[in-house]
Amino acid sequence: MAWNKSQAVSSARMRAYAESQKRCAHYVPLCCSLAFCFMTFSISTFSAEAPDPYRREPANPYGAPGKAALEFNRWYLQQYAENKNPLTHHEIERYVTADTLKKMRKLDARTEEYMRRTGDLPEFAYETDYFTKTQDISPDWPTHVSIVGADYDPACANVYVAFGKDKRFILADCMVEEQNVWKVQSVTQIEGGAWRY
Template sequence: MGKMIRVLILLFFISSPAFAVSDINNAAKVALEFNKWYLQQIEKDIYPLLGSGSPEMDEYVTAETLKKLHRAVNSDDEFYDADFFTRSQDIGADWPKNVTVVSSDLDPVCLNVYVSYGKDISHTVIDCMVKEKGKWKIQSVALQAIVPNENLK
């Protein structure tokens, strides 16, 4: 009996890291799918945040974030000067066909998935992924901009 308990405990500790990696990979997959789909929509001059929305947005973005974005889009206040999801005013010609997850990290708020656009990986956003009803969704997006420090030369 004691041997079986030790085996079960060992299996638990062996499988826990594998489960965590699998869960991180699922979040990265969702971020990649969303960014590919979103850039393809923009390339076709379809703006998913405008109008009544789309089922894809509901699938990939948290309800609270969508509510805030729709409120901002439909208000008379000045809206962002850049797209919320791409953090840019325009998209590069090669972005829709070149979307790559380049990294991820976990903090107490969310799983950050770094998604780069372009063959040269010239533009990177950070999708803050959280679970909503058991599914990974985007809660917020930040731009990963590296500004060279002139003092380091």
């Protein structure tokens, strides 16, 4: 049964007493607007955050940036574990901003050119992996990635990603929106020291 606005207003007028001081005309539309806003908010909130009973994980409390960071790190660590170079896959473009990828690929090209000419690793080359801040990864990292926090500043959404069963190695992924998709812009190590497996 559809709600009939005219009937609701008519019913409110009929039931209004003299003491209402003719304020019904003011409050009825306001209450209707508030009810509509609450219903819209509830539907959007619960549809986005409601846990799926068939999933093995709880709903992500860190929103879209947290979900994107989790997906990226799981994918990236799996590539790393399989000795694949993620930078050569087009799939990385789903997870990392175009500007960051451009800079990384340019640096890789410079490094390869320098090594081809000299046979040595240049001083400007990374000593550790850019996205893990490590030289190697622990075998349990690809299957144990979790989001342990997030905060927001004017530059980005910082999503804190923990690796391993013990969650002692933590990075902050600076996530930004690029064409309505949350992507990694930069990575900072928070805890865990220099990891060398």
